Amino acid sequence: xxxxxxxxxxxxxPLRLTAxxxxxxxxxxxxxxxxxxxxxxxxxxxxxxxxxxxxxxxDQEIWVFAYGSLMWNPGFDVAASExxxxxxxxxxxxxxxxxxxxxxxxxxxxxxxxxxxSCSGVVLRVPCxxxxxDLHRLMTxxxxxxxxxxxxxxxxxxxxxxxxxxxxxxxxxxxSPLTEKIPLETAANMISQACGPAGSCxxxxxxxxxxxxxxxxxxxxxxxxxxxxxxxxxxxxxR
Numbered sequence: 018x019x020x021x022x023x024x025x026x027x028x029x030x031p032l033r034l035t036a037x038x039x040x041x042x043x044x045x046x047x048x049x050x051x052x053x054x055x056x057x058x059x060x061x062x063x064x065x066x067x068x069x070x071x072x073x074x075x076d077q078e079i080w081v082f083a084y085g086s087l088m089w090n091p092g093f094d095v096a097a098s099e100x101x102x103x104x105x106x107x108x109x110x111x112x113x114x115x116x117x118x119x120x121x122x123x124x125x126x127x128x129x130x131x132x133x134x135s136c137s138g139v140v141l142r143v144p145c146x147x148x149x150x151d152l153h154r155l156m157t158x159x160x161x162x163x164x165x166x167x168x169x170x171x172x173x174x175x176x177x178x179x180x181x182x183x184x185x186x187x188x189x190x191x192x193s194p195l196t197e198k199i200p201l202e203t204a205a206n207m208i209s210q211a212c213g214p215a216g217s218c219x220x221x222x223x224x225x226x227x228x229x230x231x232x233x234x235x236x237x238x239x240x241x242x243x244x245x246x247x248x249x250x251x252x253x254x255x256r
Contacts, residue, residue: 033247084138107134125211
């Protein structure tokens with residue numbers, strides 16, 4: 018069982034997972050049908066999610082807690098951002114996928130937020146003027162399937178300016194077939210092999226760890242994971 022992620026200031030140790038190694042994992046993959054056994058979310062459900070979030074936020078600004086790809090690719094014009102820590106949560110590669118950055122022949126993993134530990138990331142403020150459009154775009158990106166509609170929630174995070182209530186995407190315990198704790202060795206095997214139309218899981222890991230390092234955040238599990246994935250890719254014969 019892997020340790021829960023903790024964060025620490027980055028040391029001088031360079032990333033083992035390099036852009037050159039990541040390039041070995043990239044290959045053309047055609048778009049496939051939706052994830053097996055999952056139902057693409059209907060536009061009415063997405064509209065309902067956005068309405069619910071707006072109602073819960075009331076007249077308050079909406080902040081989003083980013084701990085993975087939203088840090089380096091938020092997908093909307095960020096009005097403001099702050100470093101933030103979510104206590105009682107940790108990031109982990111626990112979201113199983115067979116599409117997007119993977120296939121059924123080579124399933125992959127993406128990050129989700131799980132209970133326990135501490136997670137350092139960033140909070141991003143959604144612009145008031147485009148709030149509804151940005152929320153809809155965000156839900157379309159992160160909640161692709163009806164079975165994942167409860168994997169968005171509010172968490173409390175600490176920033177330099179105080180506590181904030183922020184929206185985030187988590188590994189709902191009601192969705193155990195989609196998310197579960199994955200041993201690091203298993204995760205490294207899956208990440209090193211998975212590639213889909215959107216790119217590879219190794220690319221996703223590389224960009225996330227690189228972004229964390231640039232922010233002077235070191236997540237022990239992700240740092241160890243990039244070393245393990247790099248070792249597996251180094252062992253592959255060059256194409």
